[in-house]
Amino acid sequence: xxxxxxxxLTLTLKHFLNPSKVVTMQYPDEKWTPYPRFRGLHELxxxxxxxxxxxxxxxxxxxxxxxxxxxxxAEDKNGNRYAETYEIDMFRCIFCGYCEEVCPxxxxxxxxxxxxxxxxxxxxxxxxxxxxxPLKKKSx
Amino acid sequence: MxxxxxxxxxxAIKIGIVIGVLLLVxxxxxxxxxxxxxxxxxxxxxxxxxxxxxxxPIADGLKLIxxxxxxxxxxxxxxxxxxxxxAMIPALLSIAVIPFGDTITIMGVSIDxxxxxxxxxxLFILAVSSVGVYGILLGGWSSNNKxxxxxxxxxxxxxxxxxxxxxxxxxxxxxxxxxxxxVDTVNAQAGLWxxxxxxxxxxxxxISAIAETNRCPFDLPExxxxxxxxxxxxxxxxxxxxxxxxEYANIITxxxxxxxxxxxxxxxxxxxxxVWFLIKMALCIFFFVWLRSTFxxxxxxxxxxxxxKVLLPVAIVNVLITGLVMSIL
Numbered sequence: 001x002x003x004x005x006x007x008x009l010t011l012t013l014k015h016f017l018n019p020s021k022v023v024t025m026q027y028p029d030e031k032w033t034p035y036p037r038f039r040g041l042h043e044l045x046x047x048x049x050x051x052x053x054x055x056x057x058x059x060x061x062x063x064x065x066x067x068x069x070x071x072x073x074a075e076d077k078n079g080n081r082y083a084e085t086y087e088i089d090m091f092r093c094i095f096c097g098y099c100e101e102v103c104p105x106x107x108x109x110x111x112x113x114x115x116x117x118x119x120x121x122x123x124x125x126x127x128x129x130x131x132x133x134p135l136k137k138k139s140x
Numbered sequence: 141m142x143x144x145x146x147x148x149x150x151x152a153i154k155i156g157i158v159i160g161v162l163l164l165v166x167x168x169x170x171x172x173x174x175x176x177x178x179x180x181x182x183x184x185x186x187x188x189x190x191x192x193x194x195x196x197p198i199a200d201g202l203k204l205i206x207x208x209x210x211x212x213x214x215x216x217x218x219x220x221x222x223x224x225x226x227a228m229i230p231a232l233l234s235i236a237v238i239p240f241g242d243t244i245t246i247m248g249v250s251i252d253x254x255x256x257x258x259x260x261x262x263l264f265i266l267a268v269s270s271v272g273v274y275g276i277l278l279g280g281w282s283s284n285n286k287x288x289x290x291x292x293x294x295x296x297x298x299x300x301x302x303x304x305x306x307x308x309x310x311x312x313x314x315x316x317x318x319x320x321x322x323v324d325t326v327n328a329q330a331g332l333w334x335x336x337x338x339x340x341x342x343x344x345x346x347i348s349a350i351a352e353t354n355r356c357p358f359d360l361p362e363x364x365x366x367x368x369x370x371x372x373x374x375x376x377x378x379x380x381x382x383x384x385x386x387e388y389a390n391i392i393t394x395x396x397x398x399x400x401x402x403x404x405x406x407x408x409x410x411x412x413x414x415v416w417f418l419i420k421m422a423l424c425i426f427f428f429v430w431l432r433s434t435f436x437x438x439x440x441x442x443x444x445x446x447x448x449k450v451l452l453p454v455a456i457v458n459v460l461i462t463g464l465v466m467s468i469l
Contacts, residue, residue, distance in 0.1 A: 011434075012180040015180050015181070016179045016430075022182055024182075
């Protein structure tokens, strides 16, 4: 009966005497790198010319199980469809990745960013400006 | 007349120093406990406020002072306010008779390193510390909350049961010193510490001291898994802090009594007496934290069975053996 008690005490003392070994992460200072298939914040893609890939087909907002994608399509002067508004409610999104799977144009991807907490409730809705990949500066 | 004034001034200075050190130690005990326990559980503990979280107790204190003080509806208001005080005062009071050093002489005035050497010292400590039960029981009852009430009832049952074996474990030592004064107890250990002569009593005292202070693995009054946080569920702000400080003050008291009765008090070679006393205290307190970070909690029936069926008979047998051996020698 006494032996397991002493075993437990020895184990905790061993860890105490070796303070450099810790398993926790000092979060805001150290950050965890997500795995490549991690489903984080969405990102709307552009093609090589910097044009939005999304053609506003509406498949993503249809397949979305939590109905968090608000998509309104429109046509530009050349007759190409594009998304006039593309908003994702981050409070409702469950990061299932169905939108990424269903997209025929490969226009939406779930990326690595997981720090989505906001101080303002209205910031929960990410609009197209927030979701789109920033335009690359043309190096040529 | 001048003699009386000098004694009064000296007493005031001693009380001031002891209370100041005690409150500071209580504040930093919380930091030490969090830190030691964290490293035992392979974590880091507080790291943000100051170097390795050294200013954490100050931050916690400021937070608790500025927090909203909630008194629940239908609570018994007077008792609700009074019970943290009833818990805190006895915890501080029992330090008064603990000797923490030899008599020293400064400028012709000899100073005893004890606030007051009462000739019934240990009786005083046991009497005063059992008043602390009322604080916890009344705090649990006056909150008008079933978890608090259960926590308070459990706590009083536990403290009354373990007080018996605690007192009986000390009786062995008292029989050998033939004195209730703590100064005499320390003086009787000039040759051999009582932990060698009374090993069973020491083990019984250690176990019941942990139970008396409601510490893990005997922290049933605040068993989080069953009772939210026991008797102080409804307490917030400074009243909660008072309960918390009372718990740590009790740890210091039982460690001090244990050191005085079994580990030779302030006696030790080379270093000054006060330093020895503090080293022994620190080791005892470390043991408390060590146990907390290692063992899971008892069940309430196991706890009561252990107190009445194991600890109390062992303590009584110890008293008997001590008496027999003393009458033979």
